[in-house]
Amino acid sequence: MSATVRSVVLTEYGDLEKIKVMDWPINLNLRTKELEVKVSICGVNFADVYTRLGFLPHLETPRVLGLECVGTVVNVGLEVEKFKVSENMSFKLISPVDKTPIFLTLVYEY
Secondary structure, eight states, X not given: OEEEEEEEEEOSSSSGGGEEEEEEEEEOOOOTTEEEEEEEEEEOOHHHHHHHHTSOTTSOSSXXXXXXXXXXXXXXXXXXXXXXXXXXXXXXXXXXXXXXXXXXXXXXXO
């Protein structure tokens, strides 16, 4: 199932005007070891600034900014064992290469 979520998006490399809050598509089909997390707070750090400035050209735009997050688990895959629905968690998005949305995201359980 796909949906959209409000996200902070870098539309292209450049100045601050290239950052927009907009609806972003997300696929909510959980794989067996994934969690769906509703993000409460997400930090923008130096990696996001470097991305905006074009210092990391291997990261394609448009893309959602923010890597370090806090949120609440709203759904779990069939093989998830360490986390339960309604638990709060902090996490770092492992792969900044994808275009993961911030306000609702999928996290892989290791």
